[in-house]
Amino acid sequence: MTKEEIVTLTNQVFEESFELAPEKLTPQAKIFEELGLDSLDIVDLIVALQKKFKVQIREDERVRTIRTLEDIYAFILALKQEEDPKK
Amino acid sequence: MLLFGRDGVPPSAREIGKEMMNSHSTNLKRVVITGMGCVSPLGRGVSTLVQGIEAGRCAVRAMDDWKHYIGLRSLVGAPAELKDEKLIPRQSRRSMGRLSLFAVQAAQDALIDAGIDPDSNLTTGRMGCVVGSTTGSAIxxxxxxxxxxxxxxxxxxxxxxxxxxxxxxxxxxxxxHLKLNGWVMATSAACASAMQAIGAGYDLIRLGRQDAMLCGGAEELHPTVTGSFDVLFATSVKYNATPTLTPRPFDRDRDGLVCGEGAGIMLLEDYDHAVKRGARIHAEVLGYHTCSSGDHVSESSRPAMVACMHEALRQSGLEPRQVDYINAHATATLQGDKEEAEAIREVFGDSVPVSSLKGYLGHTLGASAAIELSAALAGMRQDRLYPTLNLENVSPECQGIHHIQGAPEQRAARIVVKNSFAFGGISAVLVCRMV
Incomplete structure (x- = not known):
């Protein structure tokens, strides 16, 4: 899975689940402060990302360090590379 | 108040009750209805609801997408339209299932009807809500x-x-959503949920614990909801091809209830509080009672209905002959309508006009009492008592009461009794007077 595909699918999650306009979804956008998500939204974000990317991230400690959209893209990319290191 | 009786003799329960009545009666507040809002199968808003009833519209339709449920025999329902829900901000809306969306919209409308801006500061600790439903969102x-x-x-x-x-x-x-921080409670008494909510709000204001309460109920239509009645043989099953001919309260050819959905919310308010802010008053709540049959979870109980109506009237200080209109619960089940007609006959005889609005709306279950009372009060404001839709031939066991049939009765009615009954042997009755 390419970085571009990850960005597209992640942004889809934010548009569908949190009704955010695409222009707000810049890589540096802070998830809490700028996109307006709260602790309950994060639970749903995890469920939606797991479904979208077919990964298990609920127990992954790295989730706690995520602050921006770019952090999510990088985290998912890392997960996908761990699944298949050759890519 | 008597705690130990006189001359060392323990007081009887009757004495204690009398003392309590005396000590409270001087302090009890008058309670009025100043706002009404609803989302019903006939549309959003009480005026839309009344227009639909005036036009004789039955909101029941065929539920074709229920056909894949094995064993579901009743394929009719009275859905309400959900629209404009995205006007509720996402962070409020995300915790709302369909019935909560209906309830919030009806509550907003009730406040607006009462002349209160839903966005104004309601966080006073003196305003709360009691909204009931059979369950959470069935969907x-x-x-x-x-x-x-x-x-x-x-x-x-x-x-x-x-x-x-x-x-x-x-x-x-x-x-x-409305940022209320007063008493917040839910009633869960199936089809009597809204009536118990109104009764609870009435008592809280009467006792001076709150100034205003949003009270009512909400419900949503789902095959599992209709199915729960269907397995008990309480649903209408003969009119799947002709849905607007059912339900048929009190009618010879009735064959059961039809589930509907929506929400009805009323703003109950301390009379002095309402007068002080110059509010328009729809009606005054004069009395309320709820009781159990203590007998059977599903069979309707005429004695319990009679006892409940008598006690609600006693609380109101009224005799049956002073009542002008009875808005019946009558859902069109074979047994329930028979028991209610007999109970009304026993308490009121055949002189007080009676109708059920479920022929228009289906049975909106936990929302029904608030939606139907709103329509009844709005009709009474125009001196109109609405007929029971689909009542063509009064069933022999439902005779002996004054059915309103065919066309509205034009008469000045001031006092209304609203009946509400539910599975679990629950009865709830409210008495109101037009102001």
Whole structure:
């Protein structure tokens, strides 16, 4: 899975689940402060990302360090590379 | 108040009751209805509801997409239209299932009707809400199990699923969205939920604990809801091809209830509080009672209905002959309508006009009492008592009471009795006077 595909699918999650306009979804956008998500939204974000990317991230400690959209893209990319290191 | 009796003799329960009545009666507040809002199968708003009733419209339709449910015989329902829900900001809306969305919209409309801006500061501690429903969102409960059970996997559940499914979902969402921080409670008495909510709000204001309460109920249509009545042979099954001919309260050819959905919310208010702010008053609540049959979970009980109506009248200080109109519960089940007609006959004889509005709306279950009372009061404001739709031939066992049939009765009616009955042997009766 390419970085571009990850960005597209992640942004889809934010548009569908949190009704955010695409222009707000810049890589540096802070998830809490700028996109307006709260602790309950994060639970749903995890469920939606797991479904979208077919990964298990609920127990992954790295989730706690995520602050921006770019952090999510990088985290998912890392997960996908761990699944298949050759890519 | 008597605690130990006179001359060392313990007081009887009667003495204590008398003392309590005396000590409270001087302090009890008068309670009025100053706002009414609803989302019903006939549309959003009380005026739309009344227009539909005036036009003799039955909101029941064929539910073709229910056909794949094995064993579901009743394929009719009275859906309400959900629209404009996105006007509720996402962070409020995310915890709302369909019935909570209906409840919030009806609550907003009730406030506007009462001349109160829903966006104004309601966080005074003196205003709360009691909104009931049979269960939490039936759609969300069904989705939760469909998500979880195939693999017994909890990780796929949304954080909001819980808030949609809980029993107090409607009242919780109304309170959070409107920022109410007074008493917030939910009634859960199936089809009498809204009536018990209004009764609870009435008591809280009467006792001076709150100044105003948003009270009512909400419900949503789902095959599992109709199915729960269907397995008990309480639903209408003969009119799947001719849905607007059912339900038929008190009619010879009635064959059961038809489930509907929506929400009805009323703003109850301390009379002095309402007068002080110059509010328009729809009606005064004069009395209320709720009781159990203590007998059977599903069979209707004429003695319990009679006792409940008598006690509500006694609380109101009224005799049966002073009542001008009875808005019946009558859902068109064979046994329920018979018991209610007999109970009304026993208490009121055949002189007081009676009608059920379920022929127009189906049975909106936990929302029904608030929606139907709103329509009854709005009609009475125009001196109109609405007929029971689909009542063509009064069933022999439902005779001996004054049925309103065919066309509205034009008469000045001031006092209304609203009946509400539910599975579990629950009766609830409210008495109101037009102001």
């Amino acid at each position: 969300s409960i069904s989705q939760a199990f469909e998500t979880m059970l195939p693999d017994h996997d909890l990780t796929k559940l949304s954080s909001m699923q819980f808030f949609h499914c809980i029993s107090h979902t409607a009242t919780m969402n109304v309170a959070q």
